[in-house]
Amino acid sequence: xxHxHxHxHGHDEVGHVVSExxxxxxxxxxxxxxxxxxxxxxxxxxxWNIVGALVIASVKATLVILVFxxxxxxxxxxWVYILIPFILLAIMIGGIFTDDPFRDRPLPFGAEQAKxxxxxxxxxxxx
Numbered sequence: 648x649x650h651x652h653x654h655x656h657g658h659d660e661v662g663h664v665v666s667e668x669x670x671x672x673x674x675x676x677x678x679x680x681x682x683x684x685x686x687x688x689x690x691x692x693x694x695w696n697i698v699g700a701l702v703i704a705s706v707k708a709t710l711v712i713l714v715f716x717x718x719x720x721x722x723x724x725x726w727v728y729i730l731i732p733f734i735l736l737a738i739m740i741g742g743i744f745t746d747d748p749f750r751d752r753p754l755p756f757g758a759e760q761a762k763x764x765x766x767x768x769x770x771x772x773x774x
Contacts, residue, residue: 663720673714680707701740 684703692699712718718729 663717665714665717669714673710676710677707 680703684700687696687699687703690696712729718726721729
């Protein structure tokens with residue numbers, strides 16, 4: 648039994664065509680941002696290193712979504728579904744940045760035992 652479908656489902660229409668010039672510009676931008684990422688990793692900015700790396704990575708991801716994934720041509724409702732994971736990620740990262748300064752720093756492995764053993768060793772040395 649063979650079923651033939653004579654009606655069209657829109658498979659003949661071409662999607663959004665992005666010019667090669669645009670792809671070349673995005674390629675150059677991504678390469679420049681990669682060089683900036685490597686250069687920024689060589690500079691010690693303390694806790695701001697991670698912020699800089701995340702900003703650069705976010706710009707690169709935005710370029711990829713907009714051009715290579717044709718995000719700039721999509722309708723508004725799809726953008727809600729694209730933005731929700733980014734909003735959740737921003738909330739999680741923001742939670743880490745607000746929690747980290749108030750967190751007690753644990754002692755390195757074995758340091759707690761050494762801290763407890765030191766007074767006992769001092770007592771036995773005096774006797």
